[in-house]
Amino acid sequence: MNKNLQDRLQEELENLREQGLYNNIQTLESPQGAWVEIEGQEKLNFCSNNYLGLANHPEVVNAAQRAVEQYGVGPGAVRTIAGTMELHRELEKKLAEFKKAEATITFQSGFNANLAVIPAIMNKQDIIISDELNHASIIDGCRLSGADIRIYQHADLDSLREQLEQAREDDPDKIMVVTDGVFSMDGDITPLPEIVDLAREFDAIVMVDDAHGEGVLGSHGRGIVDHFELHGQVDIEIGTFSKAFGTMGGCAAGSKTLIEYLEQQARPFLFSSAVTPADVAATIKAVEILQQDDELVQKLWNNKEIFQEKMKQAGFDVGKTVTPITPVMIGDAKTAQKFSARLMEEGIFATSIGFPTVPRGKARIRVMLSATHSQDDLEFALDKFKKIGRELELIE
Numbered sequence: 001m002n003k004n005l006q007d008r009l010q011e012e013l014e015n016l017r018e019q020g021l022y023n024n025i026q027t028l029e030s031p032q033g034a035w036v037e038i039e040g041q042e043k044l045n046f047c048s049n050n051y052l053g054l055a056n057h058p059e060v061v062n063a064a065q066r067a068v069e070q071y072g073v074g075p076g077a078v079r080t081i082a083g084t085m086e087l088h089r090e091l092e093k094k095l096a097e098f099k100k101a102e103a104t105i106t107f108q109s110g111f112n113a114n115l116a117v118i119p120a121i122m123n124k125q126d127i128i129i130s131d132e133l134n135h136a137s138i139i140d141g142c143r144l145s146g147a148d149i150r151i152y153q154h155a156d157l158d159s160l161r162e163q164l165e166q167a168r169e170d171d172p173d174k175i176m177v178v179t180d181g182v183f184s185m186d187g188d189i190t191p192l193p194e195i196v197d198l199a200r201e202f203d204a205i206v207m208v209d210d211a212h213g214e215g216v217l218g219s220h221g222r223g224i225v226d227h228f229e230l231h232g233q234v235d236i237e238i239g240t241f242s243k244a245f246g247t248m249g250g251c252a253a254g255s256k257t258l259i260e261y262l263e264q265q266a267r268p269f270l271f272s273s274a275v276t277p278a279d280v281a282a283t284i285k286a287v288e289i290l291q292q293d294d295e296l297v298q299k300l301w302n303n304k305e306i307f308q309e310k311m312k313q314a315g316f317d318v319g320k321t322v323t324p325i326t327p328v329m330i331g332d333a334k335t336a337q338k339f340s341a342r343l344m345e346e347g348i349f350a351t352s353i354g355f356p357t358v359p360r361g362k363a364r365i366r367v368m369l370s371a372t373h374s375q376d377d378l379e380f381a382l383d384k385f386k387k388i389g390r391e392l393e394l395i396e
């Protein structure tokens with residue numbers, strides 16, 4: 001390897017370690033679940049996005065196995081050549097019904113969905129107005145589009161109005177407002193009805209990335225549009241299957257025209273191979289399970305109520321979350337890393353998150369609650385959090 005590059009990378013890695021920002025990547029030796037095995041030991045899993053336990057649900061696993069037997073393992077091609085199988089079409093139809101949208105298109109991941117949709121719709125003549133805390137994949141999608149990117153303060157409608165006024169004055173071809181639905185590091189929800197009203201006033205397109213709302217918000221986990229009863233009023237709704245649905249893949253929902261256009265123009269759809277039959281079949285099953293029953297969604301929200309209330313009573317700051325995402329605010333990145341390491345010693349797998357994923361000085365342990373957690377699991381965790389919180393003098 002080029003010596004200069006090697007030295008620079010070493011230096012950067014050293015910097016990350018010194019600042020407590022180096023990711024210590026854990027390896028799981030078991031399936032996803034309430035408990036996972038790491039280095040031969042059982043740990044309470046407090047950091048997966050497997051909100052409903054579908055990643056290892058027997059019916060979902062079985063659907064994937066059957067698809068492998070029937071269709072094999074690989075997609076063979078991109079969707080626009082020979083990669084579209086009847087399974088892809090079945091998923092897109094079922095998903096549209098589930099989300100009460102006109103149509104949907106699926107991609108290889110949620111990240112890819114943003115990289116696919118934003119540059120297909122927006123270009124150099126346009127302005128995108130983006131929430132300051134939007135996910136990296138939205139940011140990258142905006143950059144790829146070549147549009148003029150303007151930032152509004154997080155979930156702040158006055159700031160958004162100011163940007164919309166300025167954008168209208170600058171007279172671009174199109175204006176888009178783009179936001180996460182649920183903010184993955186804080187667990188708060190974007191004020192979508194007000195954003196839709198504002199966008200209408202300024203004739204702007206609205207796009208929401210519902211990665212953490214899919215399977216979590218709305219009736220039966222239909223997502224943020226259903227949660228606010230905004231069906232037909234949000235131009236583009238992005239989703240991922242890798243979180244509550246427990247599988248892998250991403251999607252966009254919207255009008256038939258939008259979806260037909262994306263099938264022609266979205267580059268990851270045209271130039272990266274289709275999702276595998278196993279993944280698609282598993283996602284179909286996940287949608288069917290949610291459609292039939294919302295028991296898992298209810299259990300998830302019940303766990304949220306119990307755990308967050310007891311953490312607050314214990315003196316922890318869980319920020320402004322209103323969803324099962326539970327940020328345990330610590331502040332200093334090194335203390336957060338220490339907290340996480342102590343949790344691991346005590347049997348809990350919960351990672352610390354620092355800059356650049358969250359702003360400097362706002363490091364935290366991000367607890368991801370799941371319907372798979374039992375009441376005993378939550379009590380076990382509360383005891384350990386309290387013990388370590390006192391040790392590190394974060395609570396009394």
Ligand code: PMP
Binds near residue numbers: 135137211240242
């Ligand atoms: N968008 C948001 C808001 C997310 O939180 C994530 C996952 N971190 C993604 C997109 C990416 O989804 P996927 O893992 O399916 O690529």
